[in-house]
Structure formats: C-alpha cells, structure tokens
Amino acid sequence: MxxxxxxxxxxxxxxxxxxxxxxxxxxxxxxxxxxxxxxxxxxxxxxxxxxxxxxxxxxxxxxxxxxKGSKVVKAGGALVPTRRPLTTLVWNGVAVIGDAAYVVNPVHGGGKGSSMISAKCVSEAIVNALSIGNTSATNLWSANICYMRRYGCKQGALDILRYFLQKLSNEDLEFVVSKGLVSGDELNEIARRGRFEVGIIDKILKLASLLTRPSLLLKLRTLVKYMDLIKEHYMNYPSRPEDLSMWVNELRNIIKSYHDVLK
Ligand SMILES: Cc1cc2nc3c(=O)[nH]c(=O)nc-3n(C[C@H](O)[C@H](O)[C@H](O)COP(=O)(O)OP(=O)(O)OC[C@H]3O[C@@H](n4cnc5c(N)ncnc54)[C@H](O)[C@@H]3O)c2cc1C
Structure with missing residues (x-):
C-alpha cells in the first residue's frame, strides 16, 4: 500500500x-x-x-x-512457464491444463485466460472419452485440436518473439521504441494476436530501411516470416496421436532453422 x-x-x-x-x-x-x-x-x-x-x-x-513509506500487504511468487505449450495436453488416461501444460503467453506471462481455454478444451474431450468408455489418447485427442487452434498456435509464434526480445539490449529496445518502429500498443496487439499485422510490418520495414540498422531490419523480417510459419504449423496440428512425433520433429526443424538464420 x-x-x-x-x-x-x-x-x-x-x-x-x-x-x-x-x-x-x-x-x-x-x-x-x-x-x-x-x-x-x-x-x-x-x-x-x-x-x-x-x-x-x-x-x-x-x-x-x-x-517511500509503503507497506507490503501480501507477497508471493512462483515460476511462470513462458514458452510454447506442451506438444500434447493428453495421453492414455492423462490430461493436463493450465501451467502444468505450459499454456502461458510467452511474451507477457499472462496465463489465466489461456488456462481456462485449456480447461474447456480438455474437459470437453474428457466428457467425450468417458461417453465412449475409454480415455485413450485417441479419444482425448480433440483437446489438442481445440487448444492448439485457439491459443497454442499463438503461443508457438510468440515463443520466438520472446526469444527475439530477450536477446535485445537496452539500447536496441530504446531504439525500437524511440524511433517508433513498434509502439507499446502495437506490441500489446502482437502479443494478443500472435502475429504482426500487415500495417505494422509495412511501417517497421519502411522505418527500419530509413534508419541505420540493416541488421535489425533483416532480423525483424526473419522474425515475422518464422512467426507466420510456426503459427501455420500449429494450425496443421496432427489429427491423431500416431502423427505427433513427425509433427514435433518438423516444429523443431523450423525453430532450429530460425535460430540458425539469426546466429
Ligand atoms: C507473480 C505472478 C503474477 C502473475 N500475473 C498474472 C497476470 O497478471 N495475469 C495472468 O493472466 N496471469 C498471471 N500469472 C500467471 C497465472 O497466475 C497462471 O498462469 C495461472 O494461475 C495458472 O493457472 P493454473 O490453474 O494452471 O495454476 P494455479 O493458478 O497455480 O492453480 C493450481 C492450484 O493447485 C493447487 N495445488 C498444487 N499442488 C496441489 C496438490 N498436490 N493437491 C491439491 N492442490 C494442489 C495450488 O495450491 C493452486 O491453487 C502470474 C503468475 C505469477 C507467478
């Protein structure tokens, strides 16, 4: 207080x-x-x-x-899994939601809304599996399709934005903000949607090309391209557990290729 x-x-x-x-x-x-x-x-x-x-x-x-003169009324803390979601929220007889499933926004760490989305997706799948009488991964799989399309795809894309932002120095951050490349409102919009809207991309590219940081321009272009690629990959989440490992390998390859390009 x-x-x-x-x-x-x-x-x-x-x-x-x-x-x-x-x-x-x-x-x-x-x-x-x-x-x-x-x-x-x-x-x-x-x-x-x-x-x-x-x-x-x-x-x-x-x-x-x-x-000065303030009083601590309540204090606490915990780990926040700011990353992409678990590759599956369900398996044979098992289901996870919320922080346990890493369903937190990778950029701002907000997890209350997405935890509820995961809970809705998983609970509907459980009801469905119980009505069939078998909680196998196959019968619970609709939880993944539901979650990945609604929020997981955004988390996947934002995870590389998080990585990008964490590597920026204070000077780079100051540069991005002071030159108007991305405003606070726009960053909020990107974190909400999981992608750069065309208007924001155009503005960044125009401004960055006028400025003296070609390497930053290249990095931003790469970031935008890979965020879209990753989001699309999540939208093509496998429709059955048997195809999961192939999908995960492809995801890892996309992420590795992003890191290789930005090295
Ligand atoms: C400091 C901090 C600030 C945050 N600020 C925000 C914010 O502003 N906005 C936002 O959206 N998100 C915020 N988050 C993230 C958000 O709180 C979590 O993502 C969200 O609460 C996750 O929900 P959950 O149900 O998975 O887990 P939790 O909310 O952690 O709930 C898990 C519950 O399980 C209980 N539990 C644990 N073990 C057992 C056990 N063995 N038996 C029975 N019960 C058990 C715990 O006591 C707890 O009540 C913040 C997180 C932190 C740490």
Missing part, C-alpha cells in the same frame, strides 16, 4: 529493462477500487545465475520514490 496517491490509477504499466528485469519485465498495476493499493512485481528469466526477482525488485523498484 502506497503512502501517496497513484497517478492515473486506470493505467496498468509494464516496464522492460534488461538491467532491472533481465529477460522479463516489472509491472505496476493499481487496484482501481482500493485507493493506494498496487500490485507491483518483477519477473526474470529462470536460468540466469545469481539473479533473484525478489532482490531485483527490492534493489531497483521498491527503492523508487513512489514506494
């Missing part, structure tokens, strides 16, 4: 800074119905040695003037 008033409490703020939150971001979400109360937090990549989110939060965020 803050001592002072929150300015513009209707705005949720996300800050990207590789020194403060390497590989992640910190957030400042005011509670609109409880004056002075804010949800503040920070996430980092889990594989970075010696970087603890609680320490980063204390050192860089809670030391800011707006937190």
């Amino acid at each position: 803050l001592e002072g008033e929150v300015e513009e409490p209707e705005i949720l703020r996300i800050y990207v800074n590789n020194e403060v939150a390497p590989g992640g971001y910190w957030w400042f979400f005011p509670y609109s119905l409880m004056r002075g109360y804010v949800n503040v937090g920070l996430g980092v990549r889990a594989d970075l040695k010696g970087i603890h989110p609680r320490e980063q939060l204390r050192k860089y965020v809670l030391s800011r003037p707006e937190f």
Whole structure:
C-alpha cells in the first residue's frame, strides 16, 4: 500500500529493462477500487545465475520514490512457464491444463485466460472419452485440436518473439521504441494476436530501411516470416496421436532453422 496517491490509477504499466528485469519485465498495476493499493512485481528469466526477482525488485523498484513509506500487504511468487505449450495436453488416461501444460503467453506471462481455454478444451474431450468408455489418447485427442487452434498456435509464434526480445539490449529496445518502429500498443496487439499485422510490418520495414540498422531490419523480417510459419504449423496440428512425433520433429526443424538464420 502506497503512502501517496497513484497517478492515473486506470493505467496498468509494464516496464522492460534488461538491467532491472533481465529477460522479463516489472509491472505496476493499481487496484482501481482500493485507493493506494498496487500490485507491483518483477519477473526474470529462470536460468540466469545469481539473479533473484525478489532482490531485483527490492534493489531497483521498491527503492523508487513512489514506494517511500509503503507497506507490503501480501507477497508471493512462483515460476511462470513462458514458452510454447506442451506438444500434447493428453495421453492414455492423462490430461493436463493450465501451467502444468505450459499454456502461458510467452511474451507477457499472462496465463489465466489461456488456462481456462485449456480447461474447456480438455474437459470437453474428457466428457467425450468417458461417453465412449475409454480415455485413450485417441479419444482425448480433440483437446489438442481445440487448444492448439485457439491459443497454442499463438503461443508457438510468440515463443520466438520472446526469444527475439530477450536477446535485445537496452539500447536496441530504446531504439525500437524511440524511433517508433513498434509502439507499446502495437506490441500489446502482437502479443494478443500472435502475429504482426500487415500495417505494422509495412511501417517497421519502411522505418527500419530509413534508419541505420540493416541488421535489425533483416532480423525483424526473419522474425515475422518464422512467426507466420510456426503459427501455420500449429494450425496443421496432427489429427491423431500416431502423427505427433513427425509433427514435433518438423516444429523443431523450423525453430532450429530460425535460430540458425539469426546466429
Ligand atoms: C507473480 C505472478 C503474477 C502473475 N500475473 C498474472 C497476470 O497478471 N495475469 C495472468 O493472466 N496471469 C498471471 N500469472 C500467471 C497465472 O497466475 C497462471 O498462469 C495461472 O494461475 C495458472 O493457472 P493454473 O490453474 O494452471 O495454476 P494455479 O493458478 O497455480 O492453480 C493450481 C492450484 O493447485 C493447487 N495445488 C498444487 N499442488 C496441489 C496438490 N498436490 N493437491 C491439491 N492442490 C494442489 C495450488 O495450491 C493452486 O491453487 C502470474 C503468475 C505469477 C507467478
């Protein structure tokens, strides 16, 4: 709880800074119905040695003037699986949903909505399998088709955007934002849809070609192409368990080829 008033409490703020939150971001979400109360937090990549989110939060965020005299009302933390989904949510007699199935948006880490989508897809498949009297992978498979088409395809595409963003330095990020290549609203739109809309691509390519960073232009072109390829691959998710391993191999090849091009 803050001592002072929150300015513009209707705005949720996300800050990207590789020194403060390497590989992640910190957030400042005011509670609109409880004056002075804010949800503040920070996430980092889990594989970075010696970087603890609680320490980063204390050192860089809670030391800011707006937190002077503030009180911690509730604290907590957990791992967030910001990546593409499990390649299958079901198998013989087994089904997973939510974080256990890695159904989190890879860019912003939001997982509540997609957890509910996975729960809907899986529960419908379970009802169907039970009505047949056999919870085999084949009878539960509709859960995958349902989830991958609704949200998994977006997660797959956004996973390489996450990788791209995590590799950008603070200077690159500053460049992208200050030159207007991608605005905060546009990044939000990309994270929501899992693809760059044509208008955004045109603007980025026009602007980037006018600027002095041809390598960034090439990387952005590659990113857009591979995001579309991966999304399409998820839309062609196999219709039966027997074809899963071939589909997974093809997915791995696409991702490997993306990383090879960007090396
Ligand atoms: C710090 C933080 C901030 C986040 N902010 C957002 C956000 O702003 N928006 C958003 O969309 N997502 C956010 N997420 C992600 C989101 O919370 C998760 O993706 C989502 O809650 C996953 O839902 P779930 O049902 O899979 O798992 P959970 O919500 O973790 O639910 C699992 C439940 O199972 C219980 N459980 C565990 N083990 C057992 C057991 N053995 N027996 C019985 N019960 C058990 C747990 O106590 C828990 O209640 C955030 C995550 C974190 C860590």
